[in-house]
Amino acid sequence: MPLVTQGFHHITMVARDARRTLAFYRGVLGLGLVKQTVNFDDPGAYHLYFGDELGRPGTILTFFEWPDAGRGHWGVGGVHHLALGVESAAAQLMWKRRLMDRGIPVSGPFDRGYFRSIYFADPDGQILEIATRGPGYAIDEPADALGQKVLVPPGAELAGERDEEEIRRRTHPEPVEQITPEMALQGIHHISAITDDVERAHDFYTAALGLSLVKKSVNQDHQRTPHWFWASYDGREIAPHSTHTLFGWQGSTYYARGGAGQTHHIAFRARDTEEQLAWRDHLLALGVQVSPVMERSYFKSIYFRAPDGLLLEIATDGPGFTIDEDPGRLGAELRLPTWLEDRREEIAASLAPLA
Ligand SMILES: [Fe+2]
Numbered sequence: 001m002p003l004v005t006q007g008f009h010h011i012t013m014v015a016r017d018a019r020r021t022l023a024f025y026r027g028v029l030g031l032g033l034v035k036q037t038v039n040f041d042d043p044g045a046y047h048l049y050f051g052d053e054l055g056r057p058g059t060i061l062t063f064f065e066w067p068d069a070g071r072g073h074w075g076v077g078g079v080h081h082l083a084l085g086v087e088s089a090a091a092q093l094m095w096k097r098r099l100m101d102r103g104i105p106v107s108g109p110f111d112r113g114y115f116r117s118i119y120f121a122d123p124d125g126q127i128l129e130i131a132t133r134g135p136g137y138a139i140d141e142p143a144d145a146l147g148q149k150v151l152v153p154p155g156a157e158l159a160g161e162r163d164e165e166e167i168r169r170r171t172h173p174e175p176v177e178q179i180t181p182e183m184a185l186q187g188i189h190h191i192s193a194i195t196d197d198v199e200r201a202h203d204f205y206t207a208a209l210g211l212s213l214v215k216k217s218v219n220q221d222h223q224r225t226p227h228w229f230w231a232s233y234d235g236r237e238i239a240p241h242s243t244h245t246l247f248g249w250q251g252s253t254y255y256a257r258g259g260a261g262q263t264h265h266i267a268f269r270a271r272d273t274e275e276q277l278a279w280r281d282h283l284l285a286l287g288v289q290v291s292p293v294m295e296r297s298y299f300k301s302i303y304f305r306a307p308d309g310l311l312l313e314i315a316t317d318g319p320g321f322t323i324d325e326d327p328g329r330l331g332a333e334l335r336l337p338t339w340l341e342d343r344r345e346e347i348a349a350s351l352a353p354l355a
């Protein structure tokens, strides 16, 4: 049986101020804080985990707090943006209104064919998107034969041909103080990164992670740039939280720079430790350098890089965030792994309180 990941486990980004990050992701976007802990490799720094009420794989956004981090930027080997899912175009417009009323500039909604998108940035400059669930990838080719040929988006969707003024004006008519159930963000819709060789990336993601090409398109805002989509796809359905897209900057040497407002790494799922070990052997057999298995308390991790330099991880689904807190109290207090417990006082003193 070839190894096929079920999709994303989490995405980890860099923030300069944990309180500000909490105010934005929990206060503005309504995500749950499911764990406050420290970076196990750098225990003086917060590591915050957001997600759905249990922090299920595919809904998890994590942040390292590095107050002195310089500003990162996207480029080859880095993530361009993270898209979070929302159920409907109406709810998406409510997000636009809610964000803009809080002084956060929003662009869109743009018709991306397979979904509609609005864009904005978090307080560190990480580019975020809220994307609708539908209409989905089967809108321009059969659901059981996705990714077969290059599809150029219709003119009305392309930069230069859209009615930008109408798009800019479109919003929800009333202020949105409360996040309604319909607005609930549904976790990772897709992650879009930048590569310098989209064919090589294709070989890598299919061989290493078992992902399938589900769409070959071009960047609607820059049509000479290929935009390819991969996902966990069984030939009938695309698994939720599994779409990874790459913009192909063929031969570019404009590399991503790590730092605040940039993604640090993205993690795909392994069902359990046994599958993770099989994955490790599989990657080594492909000639990929892989870290040893790392204990992350809430999952176990292995790390490796895509050929363009993007840092990737495979994390186990379990044991999950309820291993050291009750489901109703996730994220309520600072949790430390057992090997750091005897340094709790010193560690807690070095961290600015979150509230
Ligand atoms: Fe996107």
Ligand SMILES: [Fe+2]
Residues within 6 Å of the ligand: 010, 012, 265, 267, 301, 313
């Ligand atoms: Fe990670």
